[in-house]
Amino acid sequence: MFQYHCLNPIANVGLELFSQEYQKTDDIKEAQAVLVRSAAMHEMELPDNLYAIARAGAGVNNIPLEKCAQQGIVVFNTPGANANGVKELVFAGMLLASRDITGGINWVLENTENENISKDAEKAKNAFAGCEIARKKLGVIGLGAIGVRVANAATHLGMEVYGYDPFISVNAAWSLSRSVKHINNLEEIYRECDYITIHVPLVEDTKKMLNKEAFAQMKDGVVILNFARALLADDEDILAAIEEGKIKKYVTDFPTSVLAGKENCIVIPHLGASTEESEDNCAMMAVEEVRDYLENGNIRNSVNFPRCDMGVCSGAGRVAILHKNVKGIIGKYTAVMGENNINISDMTNKSRGDFAYSLLDIDSPVTEAAIEQLKKIDSVLKVRVIK
Ligand SMILES: NC(=O)c1ccc[n+]([C@@H]2O[C@H](COP(=O)([O-])OP(=O)(O)OC[C@H]3O[C@@H](n4cnc5c(N)ncnc54)[C@H](O)[C@@H]3O)[C@@H](O)[C@H]2O)c1
Numbered sequence: 001m002f003q004y005h006c007l008n009p010i011a012n013v014g015l016e017l018f019s020q021e022y023q024k025t026d027d028i029k030e031a032q033a034v035l036v037r038s039a040a041m042h043e044m045e046l047p048d049n050l051y052a053i054a055r056a057g058a059g060v061n062n063i064p065l066e067k068c069a070q071q072g073i074v075v076f077n078t079p080g081a082n083a084n085g086v087k088e089l090v091f092a093g094m095l096l097a098s099r100d101i102t103g104g105i106n107w108v109l110e111n112t113e114n115e116n117i118s119k120d121a122e123k124a125k126n127a128f129a130g131c132e133i134a135r136k137k138l139g140v141i142g143l144g145a146i147g148v149r150v151a152n153a154a155t156h157l158g159m160e161v162y163g164y165d166p167f168i169s170v171n172a173a174w175s176l177s178r179s180v181k182h183i184n185n186l187e188e189i190y191r192e193c194d195y196i197t198i199h200v201p202l203v204e205d206t207k208k209m210l211n212k213e214a215f216a217q218m219k220d221g222v223v224i225l226n227f228a229r230a231l232l233a234d235d236e237d238i239l240a241a242i243e244e245g246k247i248k249k250y251v252t253d254f255p256t257s258v259l260a261g262k263e264n265c266i267v268i269p270h271l272g273a274s275t276e277e278s279e280d281n282c283a284m285m286a287v288e289e290v291r292d293y294l295e296n297g298n299i300r301n302s303v304n305f306p307r308c309d310m311g312v313c314s315g316a317g318r319v320a321i322l323h324k325n326v327k328g329i330i331g332k333y334t335a336v337m338g339e340n341n342i343n344i345s346d347m348t349n350k351s352r353g354d355f356a357y358s359l360l361d362i363d364s365p366v367t368e369a370a371i372e373q374l375k376k377i378d379s380v381l382k383v384r385v386i387k
Pocket residue numbers: 058059079080082083086141142143144145146147164165166167168169172199200201202205206227228229253270271272273274
């Protein structure tokens with residue numbers, strides 16, 4: 001029996017995927033798995049019996065990844081599960097930036113008592129006119145789960161799409177429409193595009209990458225869309241570029257005190273993934289990842305340990321070893337198995353940065369003594385008998 005703890009409300013369609021072997025607990029100390037959305041975990045004490053944390057969503061800034069890895073806790077996220085929700089809102093942002101739809105709606109609200117509203121609307125509407133997005137150039141920075149969807153959909157709306165991602169994954173490259181022009185340098189995106197949308201992770205290299213040096217290279221009247229993370233843009237530089245007429249509109253999903261209420265800033269209160277479908281998809285994916293890890297030892301979509309998949313164990317037993325990525329460790333744990341007369345029938349060892357993971361399928365059940373020996377090996381973080 002496994003126990004799981006939810007630090008935030010998690011959609012029921014996800015939790016329903018837990019079998020009868022799983023029980024919900026209100027006490028994190030009892031849990032082998034934690035499901036979380038935005039709860040801050042950096043200051044939390046994490047129990048030794050915790051094996052997995054699954055973030056129902058993409059960003060993991062609220063989770064101490066290194067500390068978890070050191071404790072042998074695998075952290076999962078659900079990349080792509082909310083990508084369609086974000087993609088759709090990006091297009092809403094593009095349209096809101098192109099025509100004064102909000103101004104028009106507000107005019108109607110101000111004229112609810114006006115008996116001549118139909119006639120007056122025809123006179124007033126000129127003030128809210130705008131432009132179409134078809135045939136405009138869209139630059140997409142970051143071609144991952146969201147960026148690829150935005151780029152592909154934009155081609156269907158008649159936009160000329162430029163995509164930039166020096167680290168594009170093979171899967172993303174396969175999914176990208178052939179109509180998207182693959183660009184190798186940001187300068188070309190900045191120089192050519194009427195709309196620029198950013199879909200990269202927030203890391204040291206990308207922090208405030210949308211800054212005055214970037215804006216200086218852009219066309220006058222560019223529209224910038226940021227549905228990725230607030231800190232990818234320098235708010236003060238955004239305001240200055242709006243003031244100069246360089247940026248026509250800045251559309252962001254992240255309210256900050258600097259931008260809220262400012263002219264030509266369209267600020268949305270982080271609604272990108274707030275759709276029933278996104279929340280359901282994230283919850284289902286998080287639960288599936290946790291189950292595959294707890295029941296089979298497989299790691300899919302972890303952010304602090306390598307991917308590893310040996311399917312379902314059909315042998316006498318399976319042992320999972322989370323360890324540091326150091327020389328000679330494979331020899332040490334295989335030697336323990338040999339000393340205990342346990343034959344390894346199949347094994348995988350994968351590493352990622354400073355951490356690594358080994359799954360061993362064995363021909364006879366592992367003994368308590370062998371497990372204790374494995375735990376004592378220097379650099380081993382956690383040992384788990386899966387079967
Ligand atoms: N608004 C929301 O509610 C919401 C919801 C989900 C995700 N997000 C954010 O959207 C962003 C993208 O999410 P995703 O799911 O598409 O992520 P992803 O990991 O699938 O894709 C990110 C892509 O960015 C690329 N990249 C990394 N550094 C880059 C750089 N310097 N220049 C160009 N490309 C670079 C990577 O190669 C990758 O292909 C993330 O910041 C995420 O936190 C926001």
